[in-house]
Amino acid sequence: MTYALSEKGPLMARPGEYALRWDLILDYAQDDHLDAIDNAWCDGFVAHAGTQSYGRRCLEDLRAAGNSMVEDEKLTHMPRVKMPDKSPSRPDHLTEDEVWALIKTAWNEPDQQNYPHGPKGDKTYKMVRTTRYRMRHLVPYIVVSVLTCTRASRVFEASYKREDGRPWIDLKNKFYWRLAKGEVEKKLKRAPKVPLSDQLVRWLTWRTRDRTRNGVVIPGNKYLVEYKGRPVDCRKAFEQCVERARVRYPDLFLRDDGDPKQIVRHTLRHTGVTLLSQWGVPAADICDYAGMSPEVYDRVYKHADPTKMDRVMDALGGRERPEPKGRRRTSEK
Structure with a gap:
């Protein structure tokens, strides 16, 4: 040991x-x-x-x-270690409607505090809604996790300025450096640099600017996931957001058989890769963008690729391709 x-x-x-x-x-x-x-x-x-x-x-x-x-020649022989079977991978991913539901819940969920209720000296307390919103720091976490297919820790640790030990979002050059400065990339769980879309850059840039509210200057964010001016690990807040979203949108976050989906932070990366696959992005491009091997893509995500059986369908006379479940239409012709 x-x-x-x-x-x-x-x-x-x-x-x-x-x-x-x-x-x-x-x-x-x-x-x-x-x-x-x-x-x-x-x-x-x-x-x-x-x-x-x-x-x-x-x-x-x-x-x-x-x-x-x-x-290291500190041991001459290591006995064989019998491994139990791997647990089945989490199959659940979110639809676009469910992603939007999470975002709206994080943005609109108010804070509540316990306040004394009743005559003076009475120890009765009542939950009172305040004017603060306690989950808004989750919005950039959800958006960036899905749009960049990035693992949780490299999202909530990211900063807008180059810092040791933190991934860096370069808004000027529109790149997301998912490896921290000086960090060596691992063979597994790769974290390649990826470009950011213009729309995402504009929104993140807006979050970094100072704002004025009721005559008070509110400093812009220095970190992607920031709560009260400090970078935070948002695991507990994300779990609470999921639970509140299930209450707000009871018809969402369900599997085809009606059971509730198992949603953890990694579900957002899984969702991003699945949506790219559903939209017909080539598998090689998805692997490069998400930092995964082709073997993992074939095993976990290929089922969502709408083109995977095109040659078979062409040979059998073709078919009309259905719209991916939960996809929003941006325009109607």
Whole structure:
């Protein structure tokens, strides 16, 4: 564990979570040595971990640390680590109407506070609506996540000025540098630089300008996702926004069978890639734009490509292509 935490831990995106996974491994292993690792040991650990997906993630750390020690000649042999099956990928994505519903909820959801209600000394409190809107910082997060198909952390950490350790939105040259300054791109989870549309640049530029409200100057945003002047991780706020949107729009966020969709922050990136595929953008361009491999696209997103069976349909006499579900028509002829 000392080797894993000292050598590999600092390289992890979330070293705290990495350490917690190793705590769980050692809690199960107790005094066991590496020779004790076999299929039965791995099966027992997965049961100890609570869920199959989390047990697999911990075993991946164990296997990676052992293989690294073998490469560094600190270990002569690493036993085979039996991996449980991968959990099925999240199939849910949002339609355009559902994206708009999230945006409108984030923009219009008011803040509420508990205020004393009743005679003086009465401890009865009542939720009172205020004039503040507590979720508006989510709007740029939702918009940029979907339009640029970017992973969550590279959106809420982004700034409008070049800073160490943060992705950079270059509004002047209309580019989104998703890698932080000096950061080395990983083989997996690539983050290539992407261009920004003129419309998106105009809107983001407006957010960076100082504004005046009731004679008070409000400074423009320095960060893409900013709350009370500070950059924030918006995970909890996004979860609350999803729940409020389900209440505001009960006919949306449902699967074809009527069950509610499972919506997390990664759903926005998944939605962006799926919509590009539905709009007929070539797969190679989508992979370059989103920073994914062709193998991942074929496995996860190819089903949404309306052109994937065109040759078959042409051979069978053709067919009329349906409009993608939830797509908004920009004009009527």
